[in-house]
Amino acid sequence: MALQANHINKYFYAPDKFQALKDISFEVKKGEFVSIVGKSGCGKSTLLYILSTMDTAYDGSVQLAGENITGKKQDALAAFRNAHLGFVFQFHYLLPDFSCLKNVMIPALRLGKLSRAQIEEQAYEKLTLLGVGHQALKTASRISGGQQQRVAIARALINNPDIVMGDEPTGNLDTRNTAIVFDMLQQLCREQQKTVITVTHDNDFAAKSDRIIEMSDGVIVNQHTR
Amino acid sequence: MSININSEVALTYLIAKKKQTLVASLGVTFGISMYIFMNSLISGTNEYFEKMTLSATPHIRLYRDHQISNSDRLNHFLGKASTNLISNPKMVNSDERIDDPYTLLQALKTNPASLAVSPQITATIICSNGSLQENGNVSGVNILEQDKMFDITSTMIAGTVKDLSTDPNGIIIGSGMAENLSLKTGDNITLTTSKGSTKVLHVSGIFRTTIKNVDQTKCYANLSVVQQLLKKDRSYITDIYVNLKDYTKANRIGKQFELVTGYRVETWQSANEQSIAARMIRDMIANSVVITILIVAGFGIYNILNMMIYEKIKEIAILKATGFAGRHVVAIFIFQALFIGLLGSFTGILLGWLLSKTGSMIYIGKGNLEYLPVSFYAKHYIQGALFGIITSFFAGYVPALRASHVDPVEIIRG
Numbered sequence: 359m360a361l362q363a364n365h366i367n368k369y370f371y372a373p374d375k376f377q378a379l380k381d382i383s384f385e386v387k388k389g390e391f392v393s394i395v396g397k398s399g400c401g402k403s404t405l406l407y408i409l410s411t412m413d414t415a416y417d418g419s420v421q422l423a424g425e426n427i428t429g430k431k432q433d434a435l436a437a438f439r440n441a442h443l444g445f446v447f448q449f450h451y452l453l454p455d456f457s458c459l460k461n462v463m464i465p466a467l468r469l470g471k472l473s474r475a476q477i478e479e480q481a482y483e484k485l486t487l488l489g490v491g492h493q494a495l496k497t498a499s500r501i502s503g504g505q506q507q508r509v510a511i512a513r514a515l516i517n518n519p520d521i522v523m524g525d526e527p528t529g530n531l532d533t534r535n536t537a538i539v540f541d542m543l544q545q546l547c548r549e550q551q552k553t554v555i556t557v558t559h560d561n562d563f564a565a566k567s568d569r570i571i572e573m574s575d576g577v578i579v580n581q582h583t584r
Numbered sequence: 585m586s587i588n589i590n591s592e593v594a595l596t597y598l599i600a601k602k603k604q605t606l607v608a609s610l611g612v613t614f615g616i617s618m619y620i621f622m623n624s625l626i627s628g629t630n631e632y633f634e635k636m637t638l639s640a641t642p643h644i645r646l647y648r649d650h651q652i653s654n655s656d657r658l659n660h661f662l663g664k665a666s667t668n669l670i671s672n673p674k675m676v677n678s679d680e681r682i683d684d685p686y687t688l689l690q691a692l693k694t695n696p697a698s699l700a701v702s703p704q705i706t707a708t709i710i711c712s713n714g715s716l717q718e719n720g721n722v723s724g725v726n727i728l729e730q731d732k733m734f735d736i737t738s739t740m741i742a743g744t745v746k747d748l749s750t751d752p753n754g755i756i757i758g759s760g761m762a763e764n765l766s767l768k769t770g771d772n773i774t775l776t777t778s779k780g781s782t783k784v785l786h787v788s789g790i791f792r793t794t795i796k797n798v799d800q801t802k803c804y805a806n807l808s809v810v811q812q813l814l815k816k817d818r819s820y821i822t823d824i825y826v827n828l829k830d831y832t833k834a835n836r837i838g839k840q841f842e843l844v845t846g847y848r849v850e851t852w853q854s855a856n857e858q859s860i861a862a863r864m865i866r867d868m869i870a871n872s873v874v875i876t877i878l879i880v881a882g883f884g885i886y887n888i889l890n891m892m893i894y895e896k897i898k899e900i901a902i903l904k905a906t907g908f909a910g911r912h913v914v915a916i917f918i919f920q921a922l923f924i925g926l927l928g929s930f931t932g933i934l935l936g937w938l939l940s941k942t943g944s945m946i947y948i949g950k951g952n953l954e955y956l957p958v959s960f961y962a963k964h965y966i967q968g969a970l971f972g973i974i975t976s977f978f979a980g981y982v983p984a985l986r987a988s989h990v991d992p993v994e995i996i997r998g
């Protein structure tokens with residue numbers, strides 16, 4: 359099992375006490391491509407932050423790649439994310455002072471498994487696959503939103519993570535690039551048994567994935583497997 | 585590898601914020617250069633005054649103290665049958681001589697701690713040349729030993745100390761006295777004591793210390809001359825001056841001498857307590873200025889790093905989200921602080937040297953002080969750089985710790 363969420367409840371306390379997630383439980387198999395859909399404000403991002411180990415203030419438990427990550431220390435979680443998780447944020451969040459290439463390389467340099475030259479080569483390869491290879495040496499703050507998003511996807515994939523999570527990873531992309539990204543993610547699932555969980559508003563994108571989880575007001579209302 | 589990526593991120597930030605980096609390191613630069621300059625000036629000044637003091641004061645002076653009359657003798661003769669008291673005891677008039685001085689001198693000379701030993705007697709005299717008269721005092725000394733101690737040679741403007749050592753009836757006088765009595769080397773000078781004894785001597789040399797009082801009154805003659813003037817025998821010595829290999833140990837060694845010989849010891853420190861006090865005050869002023877400057881520089885770094893962290897908080901969140909642990913974030917900002925500290929220390933050393941060099945060229949021209957006394961010791965430069973780096977480290981540590989506590993999800997959620 360790649361992911362297991364057990365009875366997750368999440369409350370926000372400011373401005374008023376508000377339950378954003380209500381008793382969420384589900385599982386994702388290894389090699390599965392899951393899309394989470396739902397109206398704006400239904401709690402998709404909130405759920406994804408918990409699943410991606412960044413948010414630790416919740417009730418319930420989460421297991422990722424066979425490890426129980428609930429209750430782990432911040433630094434242990436950081437190392438876990440570095441090695442096992444790739445994350446594409448809803449608003450791409452690159453480091454503006456670095457080149458696109460460096461942005462992609464940093465998590466791999468942090469992991470320190472490969473030589474700098476190997477990392478650079480892989481980063482460049484990923485950028486090229488996503489159609490932003492020619493932007494590699496530009497500063498990240500000087501490329502378009504869609505380009506930034508693709509650089510962010512390349513960064514999420516650089517450490518060859520077991521699980522890739524995306525919060526609308528194709529939100530800023532045209533149909534052609536959306537298709538490229540989808541194919542890339544699907545290939546990871548099919549060929550390398552990686553697991554992909556994405557939040558999306560794109561119905562076509564969702565329809566092509568293995569399973570759709572539909573959320574409404576903090577609860578899972580529907581799941582259908584293709 | 586992991587150190588590389590932290591420092592790489594840190595360096596990128598430093599370069600992206602060139603201006604702030606520079607301003608922060610300038611704070612350190614000024615702090616360090618002031619530290620170096622102040623310390624060099626203070627130590628130069630201290631050395632100058634110490635040298636001045638030691639050119640007139642021996643490291644240790646041994647002499648016989650006046651004693652107050654006591655009842656020892658009475659007890660000896662009358663026994664314990666009665667209680668013997670002396671009402672209104674007075675100081676006993678002794679001739680202050682050191683008993684068997686040549687044995688003591690030999691013992692002091694062979695002491696491994698001593699460098700030069702010089703026996704002394706002084707007499708208050710009236711110097712005259714024809715109808716011209718001046719008050720003065722003459723020190724009967726072994727001039728060669730005395731020269732080893734006070735480097736009289738360097739103050740000589742006519743004749744040499746050798747001339748006195750070879751002429752039993754020679755005398756070296758100060759430039760003020762020479763002027764007032766219109767004397768030059770080879771002339772005769774008449775010395776008269778208050779008890780009426782008179783001696784005619786030849787001027788073998790003239791010195792100038794630039795201390796007016798000394799130049800007008802002080803004379804050096806051979807021991808035997810002064811003994812004759814005072815109508816004393818050849819073993820009449822009242823003071824023994826000792827210079828040590830390490831003058832800073834004067835107090836400790838002086839104590840030993842006092843215990844061993846039974847004579848009173850005055851060290852150069854106890855003879856010049858006011859100048860020791862002045863030195864302590866100078867040190868205190870310098871330290872408070874330097875500490876203030878370093879604190880200000882530290883706050884500069886603290887402020888700028890704090891600002892930088894505030895601006896970069898989103899990026900810190902991203903770094904943490906992609907796998908940087910708290911300690912990595914600390915390392916990034918400590919690296920920045922240390923970089924600023926190193927840059928500032930390096931330029932501070934250069935500026936400090938430049939300030940010291942410039943300072944040492946400021947003309948004073950009072951007494952025998954020509955230029956501002958500034959010393960150049962590697963110690964001060966190394967200390968300055970160390971202080972700069974340590975200050976930077978602590979100034980960076982607090983904001984770095986704050987940065988490491990950034991909760992990525994708080995920031996990324998917006």
Ligand SMILES: Nc1ncnc2c1ncn2[C@@H]1O[C@H](COP(=O)(O)OP(=O)(O)OP(=O)(O)O)[C@@H](O)[C@H]1O
Nearest residue numbers: 370372373378397398399400401402403404405997
């Ligand atoms: N920091 C916060 N403090 C309080 N409430 C929050 C906070 N973040 C989100 N919420 C609330 O939690 C609910 C879920 O928000 P979330 O961001 O998960 O929505 P979403 O499904 O991702 O929406 P979208 O599709 O627009 O991104 C919303 O009602 C939102 O107002």
Ligand SMILES: [Mg+2]
Nearest residue numbers: 402403448525
């Ligand atoms: Mg969202």
